[in-house]
Structure formats: C-alpha cells, structure tokens
Amino acid sequence: MLRIDLHPTHTSKDGKYRLRVGKPLPFGATIVPGGVNFSVYSRAATSCELVLFNKHEDKPCCSIAFPDEFRIGNVFTMVVFDLDYENIEYGFYMDGPFEPREGHRFDHTKILMDPYAKVIGGRDLWGKTPDWSDIYQHRARICFDDFDWESDHPLETPVEDLIIYEAHVRGFTKHPSSGVKHPGTFAAIREKIPYLKELGVNCIELMPIHEFDEFENSRTSPVTGKLLMNYWGYSNVGFFAPKGGFAATGKFGMQVDEVKTLVKELHKNGIEVILDVVFNHTAEGNERGPYISYRGIDNKTYYILTPDGYYFNFSGCGNTLNCNNPIVRNMILDCLRYWAADYHVDGFRFDLASILGRDQNGAPMHSPPLLESLAFDPILGKCKLIAEAWDAGGLYQVGSFPAWGRWVEWNGKYRDDLRKFLKGEPGMVGAMAQRLQGSPDLYQWEGRGACASVNFITAHDGFTLKDMVSYNEKHNEANGEGNGDGSNDNYSWNCGWEGDTQDPQVNRLRMKQMKNAVAMLLVSQGTPMILAGDEMANTQWGNNNAYCQDNEISWIDWSLLNKNRELFEFFKKIIAFRMAHPVLRSRTHFLNRDYVGSGYADITWHGARAWNADWSLNSRLLAFMLCGKHAKCGKVVDNSVYVAMNMHWDMHGFELPRLPKNLFWHVVANTDAASPQDIWPVGREIKLENQFEFLVGPRSVVILLAK
Amino acid sequence: MDPKFSVDCKEGMAKVELCGRLDATNAPLLQEELKKLIGQKIAHLVFLAKDLEYISSAGLRVMIFAKQKIGVDAHAYLIGAQDAVLSVIKMSGLDNFLTIQDTYNEQ
Numbered sequence: 100m101l102r103i104d105l106h107p108t109h110t111s112k113d114g115k116y117r118l119r120v121g122k123p124l125p126f127g128a129t130i131v132p133g134g135v136n137f138s139v140y141s142r143a144a145t146s147c148e149l150v151l152f153n154k155h156e157d158k159p160c161c162s163i164a165f166p167d168e169f170r171i172g173n174v175f176t177m178v179v180f181d182l183d184y185e186n187i188e189y190g191f192y193m194d195g196p197f198e199p200r201e202g203h204r205f206d207h208t209k210i211l212m213d214p215y216a217k218v219i220g221g222r223d224l225w226g227k228t229p230d231w232s233d234i235y236q237h238r239a240r241i242c243f244d245d246f247d248w249e250s251d252h253p254l255e256t257p258v259e260d261l262i263i264y265e266a267h268v269r270g271f272t273k274h275p276s277s278g279v280k281h282p283g284t285f286a287a288i289r290e291k292i293p294y295l296k297e298l299g300v301n302c303i304e305l306m307p308i309h310e311f312d313e314f315e316n317s318r319t320s321p322v323t324g325k326l327l328m329n330y331w332g333y334s335n336v337g338f339f340a341p342k343g344g345f346a347a348t349g350k351f352g353m354q355v356d357e358v359k360t361l362v363k364e365l366h367k368n369g370i371e372v373i374l375d376v377v378f379n380h381t382a383e384g385n386e387r388g389p390y391i392s393y394r395g396i397d398n399k400t401y402y403i404l405t406p407d408g409y410y411f412n413f414s415g416c417g418n419t420l421n422c423n424n425p426i427v428r429n430m431i432l433d434c435l436r437y438w439a440a441d442y443h444v445d446g447f448r449f450d451l452a453s454i455l456g457r458d459q460n461g462a463p464m465h466s467p468p469l470l471e472s473l474a475f476d477p478i479l480g481k482c483k484l485i486a487e488a489w490d491a492g493g494l495y496q497v498g499s500f501p502a503w504g505r506w507v508e509w510n511g512k513y514r515d516d517l518r519k520f521l522k523g524e525p526g527m528v529g530a531m532a533q534r535l536q537g538s539p540d541l542y543q544w545e546g547r548g549a550c551a552s553v554n555f556i557t558a559h560d561g562f563t564l565k566d567m568v569s570y571n572e573k574h575n576e577a578n579g580e581g582n583g584d585g586s587n588d589n590y591s592w593n594c595g596w597e598g599d600t601q602d603p604q605v606n607r608l609r610m611k612q613m614k615n616a617v618a619m620l621l622v623s624q625g626t627p628m629i630l631a632g633d634e635m636a637n638t639q640w641g642n643n644n645a646y647c648q649d650n651e652i653s654w655i656d657w658s659l660l661n662k663n664r665e666l667f668e669f670f671k672k673i674i675a676f677r678m679a680h681p682v683l684r685s686r687t688h689f690l691n692r693d694y695v696g697s698g699y700a701d702i703t704w705h706g707a708r709a710w711n712a713d714w715s716l717n718s719r720l721l722a723f724m725l726c727g728k729h730a731k732c733g734k735v736v737d738n739s740v741y742v743a744m745n746m747h748w749d750m751h752g753f754e755l756p757r758l759p760k761n762l763f764w765h766v767v768a769n770t771d772a773a774s775p776q777d778i779w780p781v782g783r784e785i786k787l788e789n790q791f792e793f794l795v796g797p798r799s800v801v802i803l804l805a806k
Numbered sequence: 807m808d809p810k811f812s813v814d815c816k817e818g819m820a821k822v823e824l825c826g827r828l829d830a831t832n833a834p835l836l837q838e839e840l841k842k843l844i845g846q847k848i849a850h851l852v853f854l855a856k857d858l859e860y861i862s863s864a865g866l867r868v869m870i871f872a873k874q875k876i877g878v879d880a881h882a883y884l885i886g887a888q889d890a891v892l893s894v895i896k897m898s899g900l901d902n903f904l905t906i907q908d909t910y911n912e913q
C-alpha cells in the first residue's frame with residue numbers, strides 16, 4: 100500500500116525541489132523513500148534555510164527556506180525529494196539574535212555544518228591546502244547507512260582480559276618503512292592485522308578518528324621550518340563522521356565503508372576497537388574562532404559560557420562543550436550509540452572526561468546526568484567506557500570519577516608510581532604494592548574492582564617508552580613553543596646519557612629498563628595499555644608532546660622492528676604469558692587471605708626474605724606471589740606466579756617462598772639475562788636448580804611460575 | 807535514454823556489462839534491471855567491467871544487492887576492472903563477495 104505521507108506537498112521557491120514537512124527524529128540527514136529527511140535543532144534561531152551545493156563547487160546551487168509550518172518546537176525539519184544525494188553537500192543558514200551577553204551569536208551570512216553530519220567533506224585529502232576563500236569549509240554530506248556486517252558483532256571481551264594498544268591512525272603506517280599500500284589510512288591498519296596478532300594485542304584504541312581540521316592552528320615551526328599541524332586530532336569538527344583524510348578512499352567519500360570494513364576485519368581476528376572521543380570542546384575556539392557549526396546553530400546550548408557571554412576554557416583549547424545541557428547530552432548519547440550500533444565499536448575512551456561532569460556554569464557536579472546516562476544506556480550497555488579522569492581546569496578525579504560501576508579510568512598514578520620505582524626513587528615500594536594489585540587504594544572504596552584501573556606507562560601524551568629511558572628532560576623545541584609545552588613531570592631517567600648514544604652499557608641498560616617496565620605492567624592487576632611502537636623502541640627524539648608533528652618525529656619507524664627484534668620478542672612473550680594465566684587478570688581486588696584452603700593467601704608480599712617485604716623508605720626491592728588456586732576469585736585453577744623486582748643498583752638474593760612438595764619454581768623471565776634467555780615461551784619455562792633463592796641482578800625483574 | 811549497461815541471462819549465467827560511470831544517478835536503473843533476475847536459477851553472476859571508468863558507493867551497493875538477492879549460492883565475479891575501480895573496491899573493503907579476475911574463469 101503506497102503511503103500518502105511520503106509525497107511532496109510543497110515546492111521550493113525556485114521551483115527546483117519538491118518538499119514536505121519532515122520527521123523531527125532522527126536529527127541530521129536521513130535517506131527516506133524518494134528523498135532525504137533533514138532535521139536540525141535550534142532553540143533561539145528565528146529562521147533556517149537549507150543550503151545545497153554540488154560536491155566541491157564554490158557556490159551553493161540553491162537555498163531552501165524552511166517554511167514556518169516545517170518547524171516543530173525547536174526543530175526545523177523537511178523532506179527534500181529528488182536529490183542526487185551522493186553528489187550534494189548541505190548546510191544551514193540560521194538567523195537569530197546576535198547578543199553575546201545573552202549567549203547568542205547568530206550570523207545569517209555563515210553556512211553552518213549539521214552537528215549530526217555523518218560524512219564531512221572539505222578535508223578529503225590529508226594536508227592538502229584548503230581554499231581559504233571557501234565560504235563553507237567543512238561540508239556535511241549524506242551517507243549510506245547500510246553495510247553488510249554478515250555475522251559481526253562487538254566482541255564483549257571482559258575488560259580485565261584486554262591488552263590495549265594505543266595508536267594514531269596516520270602515525271601507525273605513514274612512514275615509508277611501514278610497507279603498506281596506502282600509508283596513514285584505515286585501510287593500512289587492515290594490512291597490519293597479522294602484525295597485531297603476532298604481537299598478541301586484542302584491542303586497538305584509536306586516537307580521534309572523527310572529522311577534525313588538521314590545519315587548525317597550523318603554523319611553521321621556527322626551529323625546523325616544517326609545517327606544524329593539528330596532527331593528534333583532539334579537536335572536533337564533527338562528532339558523527341570519520342575523518343576523510345584518514346581514509347584511502349577519502350577522495351571518493353567512502354570513509355564510512357572503509358572504517359566499517361576495518362572494524363569487521365579486526366573483529367574477525369579477535370581484536371576489539373576502542374575509539375578516543377573528544378566531547379570536551381570543538382574546533383570553533385573562542386569568540387575569535389571560526390563559525391563551523393555549533394556557534395551559529397545555537398551557541399548558548401552548545402557551550403559553557405561566562406555570565407558575560409565569553410567562553411569558559413576548561414579544555415585549554417578555547418571553548419568547553421556544555422555536556423550536561425540536555426540537548427548536548429542527547430547529542431553525545433546519539434553519537435556514541437551511532438558508533439556502537441552502526442560501526443560495531445567495542446568501547447570509548449573519553450578525553451578530559453572530567454569536563455563531562457561539569458554543569459552548565461562549569462561547576463563540578465556530584466552526580467552528573469551525562470555520566471549517569473552513559474553508564475546506564477541500553478545500547479552502550481556492553482561497551483567499555485574509559486575515562487581520562489582529569490581536565491585542564493583543575494579537576495583530577497582518578498579514583499573518584501563518578502562511575503556507577505561501569506566506568507574504568509586511565510590510572511595516571513600507576514604511570515607515575517611505576518616510573519618512579521623504575522628509576523630507583525626511594526619510598527616507592529608501598530605505592531607499588533597498590534599499583535600491582537589494581538590500585539585498591541583508589542578503587543576499592545566504591546567496590547569498583549581491579550578492573551577499574553587501566554594501567555599504563557606510556558600514552559600519546561608524554562615520552563615513548565624508549566624516550567622515557569633515554570631522556571631526563573623533554574625536548575619539544577620543534578613544536579615552536581620554546582620547549583614550554585608538554586609535561587615536566589616525566590619521572591624519566593636517561594640511564595647515564597641524554598639522548599642517542601653508542602655507549603653499549605647505556606644502551607643495554609635502556610633495553611633492560613624497557614623490559615622491566617613492560618614486565619611489571621603486564622603482571623599487574625587491571626587492564627594494561629601499551630603505546631604503539633613501544634615494542635620496537637620507537638623514538639620521538641625526546642619530544643613528549645608531538646601533537647603538531649606530522650612527520651618522522653611521530654610516525655612509527657618500522658625499520659626499528661628488525662633492529663630491536665629482541666624487545667619485540669619480549670613484548671610478545673610477556674603478553675602471551677599474561678594471556679595464558681588468569682591469575683594475572685582478576686576482576687576484583689585481592690582479599691589478602693586464603694579463602695580456598697590452599698595454604699597461601701591470594702597475594703603475599705616478599706622481599707630479600709620470603710614472607711617479609713621491606714617497606715622502608717630506602718627499599719628498592721619488592722616481590723609478590725599470586726596463589727594460582729585463587730585465580731579469578733578461586734573459580735579457576737592456575738599456576739602460582741612469583742615476581743621479584745629489584746630496582747636497586749646492586750644484585751640481591753631473593754629468598755623464594757616454599758612450594759608444596761610436587762611443585763617447583765620455573766623461570767619465565769629474567770630481564771638481566773641476555774636475549775633469548777631473557778624470557779621463555781609459554782610452556783617452555785626453565786626449572787630452577789636452586790628452589791630456595793634467586794639472585795636478581797641490578798635493576799631487574801624476575802618472573803617465576805610454579806609447575 | 808542510453809543505458810550504460812546491459813544485462814544478459816543464459817543457461818544459469820547472468821552477464822552484466824558495465825561502462826562509463828556507475829553511481830547514484832544510474833544505479834537505481836541497473837538495480838531495476840537486476841531485480842528481474844531474482845527467482846531465476848543463476849549460478850554465476852558476472853560483472854564485465856573493462857569499460858567501467860568510475861564506481862561510487864551507490865554503484866557498489868547495487869552489485870552487493872545483486873549478489874544478495876539473486877542468490878546466496880551464486881558465484882559473483884568482477885572481470886577486467888580498471889585499476890582505478892579495483893583500488894576503490896579493495897580500499898573500501900567491499901570486495902569480499904566478489905571473485906576478481908582479468909578474464910572470466912569459471913570457479
């Protein structure tokens with residue numbers, strides 16, 4: 100039966116298009132039989148026009164005013180028939196008051212992008228100099244929602260069983276040494292799937308893949324003469340669209356399919372996908388910034404404004420998204436639901452998540468509606484929700500981020516404490532005991548469990564692992580900010596020389612320190628995250644804030660893989676070790692007692708003497724033993740594991756805890772031994788001749804398994 | 807109207823000759839033609855693409871549609887595609903339902 104409400108009722112003024120009133124939901128552009136449904140919200144606009152362009156053309160081909168009768172409440176909605184939806188770009192003219200003190204900054208001469216745009220044109224090719232005279236820089240397009248997922252679905256791997264690999268889409272394969280067909284793209288990541296599988300990671304966390312403007316704040320470096328760009332992408336043009344410049348098919352506008360294909364392929368290979376999402380600010384900057392979308396559509400709704408109508412800056416980037424305004428809250432929910440449902444994404448990492456807990460005046464809230472909505476959302480119910488639990492406005496909420504039992508956090512304290520312990524600082528054994536156990540000091544009080552902690556030593560912010568053992572100080576001169584940018588609290592140690600050196604002793608120590616770091620990370624309770632490239636000792640030459648470096652500084656150098664094969668093998672084997680032993684992957688915190696009758700508590704602490712850790716200020720020695728019979732709260736039987744960490748500059752004997760008669764300690768890893776004796780594959784651990792004591796070398800980590 | 811394709815069906819093999827552009831403007835027409843094949847017993851669905859210069863999202867979707875509707879059991883081929891067309895298909899990853907060949911070889 101043919102429906103009559105899908106037939107046109109109006110015609111545009113120029114006679115070219117037939118129209119009818121649309122459906123207010125969903126927002127954005129939706130293909131309906133015969134046409135496209137456009138819907139946009141604005142509370143304060145007095146009128147709205149839909150502007151259409153033929154793709155890439157300078158001037159619009161037409162502009163269709165929304166008739167009065169096409170407005171429902173605060174939503175303008177219209178179906179336009181007979182559109183060549185593959186070849187048009189659309190935008191809006193919005194008219195309304197320009198009264199900044201009241202929060203309104205309407206400008207009817209600006210063409211505004213749809214906040215719900217699912218495909219955005221204008222930066223189709225990364226780095227291609229835009230036409231700055233273009234009156235509509237970031238152009239909304241219409242996309243096909245369909246995609247043959249076959250039987251694909253999110254993997255729902257328990258968070259404690261993940262090994263997260265943080266990567267930048269472009270930086271991962273852009274370097275010529277990567278050997279891929281389309282460097283720096285989503286398609287290229289597919290080519291590297293066999294590599295990821297070999298390494299053993301089962302989750303890739305991609306730095307922002309939403310549409311952003313790489314030319315934002317672009318300038319020439321006064322030091323290197325190179326063009327500095329917005330390379331990392333922590334700046335949002337459109338929340339619903341994948342970045343065209345990251346797609347091999349970007350020039351054809353097929354980035355949506357390319358990303359979906361990537362997710363499907365990763366899932367087929369057992370690898371989850373987590374997206375880094377940036378809901379704390381947009382690319383429009385403050386009152387001096389450009390009109391891309393939100394400012395001209397409904398400034399007062401989208402931004403946290405001062406009483407005078409200026410922009411609060413809790414993000415450090417010019418403006419702050421008004422996340423707890425109900426409209427914006429719904430937009431964020433719609434956005435995440437879209438990525439979860441349409442792209443089968445497994446989870447999200449929220450940049451500067453503390454901003455999501457600020458109210459419409461900027462004050463931190465005790466029970467932020469947005470975070471609560473996210474925690475209980477039905478569609479996001481199985482998604483990982485990872486918070487970077489701080490912001491640039493003074494909020495630091497590691498351990499106190501409003502969680503409702505669902506959120507997990509980037510544990511910044513883990514990073515700092517592990518780095519200090521690693522470099523041999525005094526007074527760290529107490530803190531390390533907390534970090535190795537999944538930080539109960541931070542997460543136990545709300546019953547959040549060890550799995551609430553995402554443990555990491557490195558991330559895109561800060562030094563790479565190689566640089567953390569090669570530099571005492573940051574070297575960000577190439578960023579052109581006089582080395583004033585980037586963190587000063589690196590807790591790094593250069594092992595005796597600043598930067599590159601031929602000294603074999605320094606290099607050997609650096610290699611050992613990197614192995615120490617990753618060994619401790621992978622035997623800690625909680626979810627480990629590693630930075631892409633660390634496994635091959637990738638360097639940024641001491642730049643700890645390479646956000647603007649679209650060049651060899653931040654591109655992973657794949658030729659290092661062969662040079663540093665020893666390190667890659669260590670990473671691979673320690674990851675395999677973690678995955679083979681559930682005793683390392685508890686969901687909940689240890690009870691520090693024996694509740695299965697094995698004769699050993701679930702976790703016990705040791706030092707140079709068994710059963711006696713030295714917690715004093717000058718102690719740099721710590722060991723722990725996990726009782727295998729307590730694995731996964733006693734539900735699974737695993738081997739017992741013993742880890743000795745000697746961060747002192749001298750060798751020390753560690754008395755080993757006694758095992759029951761039929762079990763013997765075997766060595767899994769000893770970072771003091773030369774490769775390939777530094778670590779043994781699962782199942783091929785070497786039985787110790789001396790079952791009573793192990794001589795742990797200076798600055799070394801030893802892992803033993805009871806068999 | 808000059809259709810940029812022809813559809814020919816004989817003895818269980820459907821041949822679709824593509825040329826010029828296949829995009830949102832003419833894809834629906836091709837889709838209508840292909841719909842006529844639904845229900846017929848087709849074992850091989852062959853897209854001849856040596857004269858196809860450009861294929862868009864919409865064009866690819868018609869090919870997928872044809873494969874899905876005309877027969878899960880039918881074998882779909884893309885013959886003689888130009889480099890530009892092949893790379894789009896491979897980069898977007900929408901090629902998993904096709905056997906790609908230079909000249910037709912029955913599978």
